[in-house]
Amino acid sequence: MKLSSLEKHVQSLRQQQPNKRVFSFEYEHKKYWLKQVEKVRGAMKLLKSDPQQLLTTEIDTLKRYNQLKAPVPVVACSGTDFVVIEDAGVTLKHLFLKQKLTTEQALPVVQVVGKALAELHAQGLNHGRPALRDIAWRDGKVTFIDFEAYRADMDILSLQSRDLLVLIHSFYRDLGEAGHTLVHQAVAAYREAGGEDVWQHALAKMRRLSWLEMLLRPIKPIAGKDLRPLYPMMDFIKSF
Known part of the structure; x- marks a missing residue:
């Protein structure tokens, strides 16, 4: 699938910040937030919920709520291990x-x-x-x-x-x-x-x-x- 210009920009940001879980960025004069799967190490793996499942649940919920016009952030793009949403204030x-x-x-x-x-x-x-x-x-x-x-x-x-x-x-x-x-x-x-x-x-x-x-x-x-x-x-x- 051909990537949009935003998706290409996000891909570049993720390569630059592979370990940063959440951060904001601006693209074409608009603010966004990028969230990546949390990297859990050591004993914390036993104590915390599955980070991949948590993010998958969030992405699925946001997309469903977007379709229902609920007051949630617009999903600009997403993948299996990341999501980008529009800033909401x-x-x-x-x-x-x-x-x-x-x-x-x-x-x-x-x-x-x-x-x-x-x-x-x-x-x-x-x-x-x-x-x-x-x-x-x-x-x-x-x-x-x-x-x-x-x-x-x-x-x-x-x-x-x-x-x-x-x-x-x-x-x-x-x-x-x-x-x-x-x-x-x-x-x-x-x-x-x-x-x-x-x-x-x-x-x-x-x-x-x-x-x-x-x-x-x-x-x-x-x-x-x-x-x-x-x-x-x-x-x-x-x-x-």
């Missing part, structure tokens, strides 16, 4: 932490995020890990990126409620207590945009796990960065 994590938006500036952003996730779910789709680092923002538009954590091993309602809980957890993980107001707005926007059934499912799931609170409270002072957000998250759930 800065991540929400960068927007909130590096550009340091005020709460007033951030509120309309998270409302769009909540609405966008509800609309993705309304299409019968899910993301897998819509954390703040996996959501891009440009010109008032949200794009869901990085689908290596995509999964389809549960019923869609469970997968979508998991998405919502991951998003809530991410607000507290990355923004701490400052994320509380933003979580309320994101969830409210999600529910108003048609996500009520998923929200109720997520709420019921967290309530069933309420016994964890008593178990985890004693170790709060030494909790790690992934466990620490569970405390304000549980308090948030109890407010409903």
